[in-house]
Amino acid sequence: MTPTEPAFRPSAAASAAVRPPLPVKMVIAGGFGVGKTTAVGSISEIEPLTTEAAITEVAAGVDDLSHTPRKTTTTVAMDFGCITVDPTLKLYLFGTPGQERFGFMWDDIVEGAVGGLVIVDTRRLDDCYAAVxxxxxxxxxxxxxxxxxDGKVEHTLDEVRWALDVNDRVPVLVFDARERGSVRDALLVVLEQALARTGE
Structure with a gap:
């Protein structure tokens, strides 16, 4: 063995075992008060970063609170969390602000994302058109x-698809933003869409 030759050369399997998971960026979007912050908080393995601010009287006059009367805060920049899917993959989640007046942030938040989850409240379908x-x-x-x-939706998935006029290839599903497993399953659907796109 020469002085420059390493005494131990790890096998390919050992190298793979210690390799950190691949970081993947995903965006969670939708209208005001649809559950974006809740979804990030439900699944994040770290304490989620939120930019919640109190809803002022001025904001209450601009944002429709009729379907969210108990909502007292709103996201003014973004939400951030992460979840390790398996030893090879880690999702970094970025939640967008829901109000149109914060739309100027979207390009920066979405840059580099492999996909997005658009959260919809069927009582206010109009609010998610911008995200779609x-x-x-x-x-x-x-x-x-x-x-x-409250465990229910106002319209069927076929009605939602028709109202949003999304392509048949876009998955439309029901989930509960409060339930970790439900959020995980929804994010995996987006990941499958992204992987299918790369295979085309």
């Missing part, structure tokens, strides 16, 4: 997740 249009325009893979407020 954004991902379609940017040609970013996404799925539509109908948040089951």
């Amino acid at each position: 249009d954004y991902f379609e325009h940017k040609q970013i893979p996404f799925a539509v997740a109908v948040n089951a407020f």
